[in-house]
Amino acid sequence: MSKKKDFEPLIVGFLCNWCSYTGADLAGTARIKYPTSIKIVRVMCTGMVDPSYVVKAFKEGADGVLISGCHPGECHYVEGNVKTMRREPLLANLLEQLGIERERFKLMWASASEGEKFAKAVQEMTDILKPMGPLNLGGGKKIG
Amino acid sequence: MAKLKLAVYWGAACGGCDVSILDLHEKILKIGELADIVLWPLAADPKYSDIEAMEDKTIDLCLFNGAVRNSENLEIAELLRRKSKILVSLGSCACFGGIPGLGNLFNKKEIFNSVYLDREFNANEEQIVPKAKVTVPEGELTLPEFYNTVSSLEQVVDVDYFIPGCPPPPDLLWKAIEAIVSGNLPPKGSVIAGDKALCHECPRKREGRKVKEFKRLVDVILDEEICILEQGVVCNGPATRGGCGARCVRANIPCRGCFGPIEDALDQGTQLLSAIASTIDSDNPEEIKKITDQLADPAGTFYRFSLPVSMLKRRKEEGEE
Numbered sequence: 001m002s003k004k005k006d007f008e009p010l011i012v013g014f015l016c017n018w019c020s021y022t023g024a025d026l027a028g029t030a031r032i033k034y035p036t037s038i039k040i041v042r043v044m045c046t047g048m049v050d051p052s053y054v055v056k057a058f059k060e061g062a063d064g065v066l067i068s069g070c071h072p073g074e075c076h077y078v079e080g081n082v083k084t085m086r087r088e089p090l091l092a093n094l095l096e097q098l099g100i101e102r103e104r105f106k107l108m109w110a111s112a113s114e115g116e117k118f119a120k121a122v123q124e125m126t127d128i129l130k131p132m133g134p135l136n137l138g139g140g141k142k143i144g
Numbered sequence: 145m146a147k148l149k150l151a152v153y154w155g156a157a158c159g160g161c162d163v164s165i166l167d168l169h170e171k172i173l174k175i176g177e178l179a180d181i182v183l184w185p186l187a188a189d190p191k192y193s194d195i196e197a198m199e200d201k202t203i204d205l206c207l208f209n210g211a212v213r214n215s216e217n218l219e220i221a222e223l224l225r226r227k228s229k230i231l232v233s234l235g236s237c238a239c240f241g242g243i244p245g246l247g248n249l250f251n252k253k254e255i256f257n258s259v260y261l262d263r264e265f266n267a268n269e270e271q272i273v274p275k276a277k278v279t280v281p282e283g284e285l286t287l288p289e290f291y292n293t294v295s296s297l298e299q300v301v302d303v304d305y306f307i308p309g310c311p312p313p314p315d316l317l318w319k320a321i322e323a324i325v326s327g328n329l330p331p332k333g334s335v336i337a338g339d340k341a342l343c344h345e346c347p348r349k350r351e352g353r354k355v356k357e358f359k360r361l362v363d364v365i366l367d368e369e370i371c372i373l374e375q376g377v378v379c380n381g382p383a384t385r386g387g388c389g390a391r392c393v394r395a396n397i398p399c400r401g402c403f404g405p406i407e408d409a410l411d412q413g414t415q416l417l418s419a420i421a422s423t424i425d426s427d428n429p430e431e432i433k434k435i436t437d438q439l440a441d442p443a444g445t446f447y448r449f450s451l452p453v454s455m456l457k458r459r460k461e462e463g464e465e
């Protein structure tokens with residue numbers, strides 16, 4: 001039990017350059033506190049976050065994956081975030097079949113001025129993942 | 145010219161790949177002229193011990209079909225690799241794990257429970273399940289050990305060539321045999337098939353239609369000319385290697401994905417997921433969720449033949465390190 005208590009989940013965040021990344025940056029400069037659990041990957045648009053990136057993040061040790069982009073209607077590439085929106089529930093279902101719980105994968109929208117919203121979401125996700133413990137995905141033993 | 149030595153073997157397979165060899169029809173006689181069959185459990189009677197007694201690299205060509213599901217599959221894969229000059233991974237199960245690979249969505253215990261214990265039709269009062277070793281008064285009896293995880297052939301031994309397909313089309317098989325017999329060997333590791341997505345060789349019309357609903361094949365009568373995906377039925381063409389001549393879609397059946405991932409693709413399932421999601425006709429999260437949930441088994445559909453060679457290989461195991 002104590003092991004789970006000390007456990008700090010690792011969240012990989014794919015953040016759109018035009019909104020959430022700037023928002024997260026803002027949260028940092030405004031000294032809004034958010035957990036260090038998130039490791040941020042800056043992308044040009046959430047539309048380019050191929051589902052294989054999400055799977056790869058889990059495979060390489062992430063306990064959670066968060067995608068955050070521009071609000072619908074505000075994507076700099078018009079429809080990139082809508083593409084992501086269409087993939088999200090299907091990917092979540094697929095991940096669940098592979099043993100990766102629903103709570104471990106999240107999609108959200110946060111604009112450049114919503115640093116606080118972003119920080120709150122990271123805190124919330126961290127709080128949910130903590131008691132779940134590490135994902136420990138080994139990809140299966142080579143054989144056996 | 146001395147006759148070639150040919151071995152054909154099945155691991156975890158249904159027998160369809162062996163039948164596809166027989167589907168060479170009269171060309172099979174030519175194989176008889178060109179080669180001596182040193183092993184072919186379906187059609188000839190040599191023993192493993194005959195193979196063990198051979199010098200290494202005695203067999204010119206081994207066609208190995210089937211996945212690696214148990215310790216016998218592994219042992220014979222290793223044996224045949226040692227004894228063969230050219231080892232060909234024949235069919236989707238050997239190449240990607242295939243249908244037996246879907247067992248990787250479960251574990252050994254669940255599979256044994258389902259096959260031997262839990263079902264109404266199992267009259268198994270003593271709750272007997274196969275064991276790798278059992279001691280009886282006469283001594284110790286052994287069976288191959290059933291693994292928790294299915295692997296492709298290449299995941300356990302070095303493979304020279306791949307011929308995908310469930311079953312592999314005889315013309316591709318013949319092409320490979322001719323190349324090998326004539327010494328015109330393709331580069332090691334070649335996949336004897338196309339290198340683009342199946343959609344490139346599909347004759348159907350694509351008009352970019354999007355869908356509000358996913359339907360199962362049994363619930364629709366498919367138009368024969370329009371892209372199947374655009375009719376709301378999952379077709380694996382966008383993320384599947386071509387080269388089969390689009391035989392299923394020409395027969396008005398969606399591609400099931402048997403040629404495996406496209407050249408250099410990381411993962412067939414996530415690639416297909418992107419293609420399927422992009423056909424959803426909605427910008428509303430709740431509606432998207434509703435449409436998505438009509439696909440009851442995304443993992444089994446998108447990784448139908450390739451789960452063992454996918455990025456995750458299998459469902460997460462509890463207590464996994």
Ligand code: SF4
Pocket residue numbers: 342343346347348350370371372373374379380381382393399
């Ligand atoms: S999705 Fe299927 S039916 Fe449509 S073009 Fe591709 S292979 Fe043909």
Ligand code: SF4
Pocket residue numbers: 309310342384385388389390391392393398399400401402403404
């Ligand atoms: S259409 Fe698809 S499922 Fe059918 S043979 Fe070709 S690759 Fe296999």
Ligand code: FES
Pocket residue numbers: 016017018019044045046047069070074075076077078080081
């Ligand atoms: S540019 Fe921000 S999500 Fe597309």
